[in-house]
Amino acid sequence: MDNRYAPYGISDEIFQMSEQVLEDLAPTFARLDQATEKRQLRVIKALQDANLRESSLQGSTGYGSYDAGRQALEEAYANYFRSEAALVRMQFSSGTHVLATCLRGLLRPGQELLIVTSEVYDTLHASLGISDQYKDQNLGSLQDFDISHKVVDLKANGDFDYEAIKAALSPKTSLVYVQKSLGYTERPCLLNRQIGELVKFLKEERPDLPLMVDNCYGEMVEDEEPTAYGADICAGSLIKNLGAGVAESGGYVCGRQDLVDRVAAAMTAPGIGAEVGPSLGQNTKLIKGFYFAPHVVREALKSASHAAGLLSALGFVVFPGAKDERGDIVQRIALGSPQALIQFCEQIQFSSPVDASFAPVPSPMAGYDCDIIMASGSFVQGSSIELSCDGPLRPPYNAYLQGSLSFTNGRLAVMKAAQSLVARG
Helix, strand or coil: CCCCCHHHCCCHHHHHHHHHHHHHCHHHHHHHHHHHHHHHHHHHHHHHHCCCCHHHHHCCCCCCCCCHHHHHHHHHHHHHHCCCEEEEECCCCCHHHHHHHHHHHHCCCCCEEEECCCCCCHHHHHHHCCCCCCCCCCCCCCHHHCCEEEECCCCCCCCCCHHHHHHHCCCCEEEEEEECCCCCCCCCCCCHHHHHHHHHHHHHHCCCCCEEEECCCCCCCCCCCHHHHCCCEEEEECCCHHHCCCCCCCEEEEECHHHHHHHHHHHCCCCCHHHCCCCCCCHHHHHHHHHHHHHHHHHHHHHHHHHHHHHHHCCCEEECCCCCCCCCCCEEEECCCHHHHHHHHHHHHHCCCCCCCCCCCCECCCCCCCCEEEECCCCCCCCCCCCEEEEECCCCCEEEEECCCCHHHHHHHHHHHHHHHHHHC
């Protein structure tokens, strides 16, 4: 047996278990390869139809007016997302930033936001005005502008609760919000066809009511994006899937022209909107990130499936399962104790190409109500399409594993984590 991972401390037993998992996953990986090929061809077509030219890659400074590369990339995004318009900007520094900008742009005083996927990410609580940490600081939350919100929980099986949604709708409801990925929760990730069913339901109840999707971690995982299923607008970060580890910052918004225009005005200023925003030499990286995204997302999905298969074989509870249909790149592993969570994240860090000699330490993080441990030995700080793992230091002590630019690196990391946990008993 050729245990090529032995120099990294992987025992023959763990390596053989991993080999068996890969054998079992061969049909799953083959289907993923075919789907990725289709997505890659769509990306190429989207860039070609946007008439991307070498001369457009140089970028702009100052105001950033008439940036041909930025305009071509936004047209390519709109093509891929089957949407009317797109806003793709390096000025967005995180997923939370772009989502909060969307909410500010799409809602007005006296209106109401209806969240239909249970609670949103902890980092958005301050934007809603419900964070104890930032309460009464008048930082410009929705609550500060007299914009209220309601939350409707998903059903136990992860489906939308249509009866509860219908009951929650009111004349003040002006935007329905869906968080596609699971966040730090126990629920499953939503699939885009489920979002499509929600769109049909809402159009029957309130044809005028726009639906926004937080698409973070979900891009290029399925054959179509939420906008192809009727979502009016969706948004995400470029240091996740669509940046492919190449983009160094940024976020995107795709959807109806009028809604994207309102978000652009919130990003810059009314009357200026999407007309400004220098690319500062980053156009090539943003465009190459989009180009490489199908391949890199495939590596992340293979890493997640292998992790699920190996860890479930060792008796850990994982979600989704190794062969389950996926709507995002996140793999949840129930570890049951703070010590096991810390140990798992340490091994992910020790397997990373950057800062492999450092041990992650639980610490406070802006937007969260407890310490967070985060392993991310990445080339781009905080890039979760690169190999990373994090989790809140609170029960049930789940690890949330995502990304990996290379399946080999993702496989190594999970084998090291498994080896460590087995040794710990």
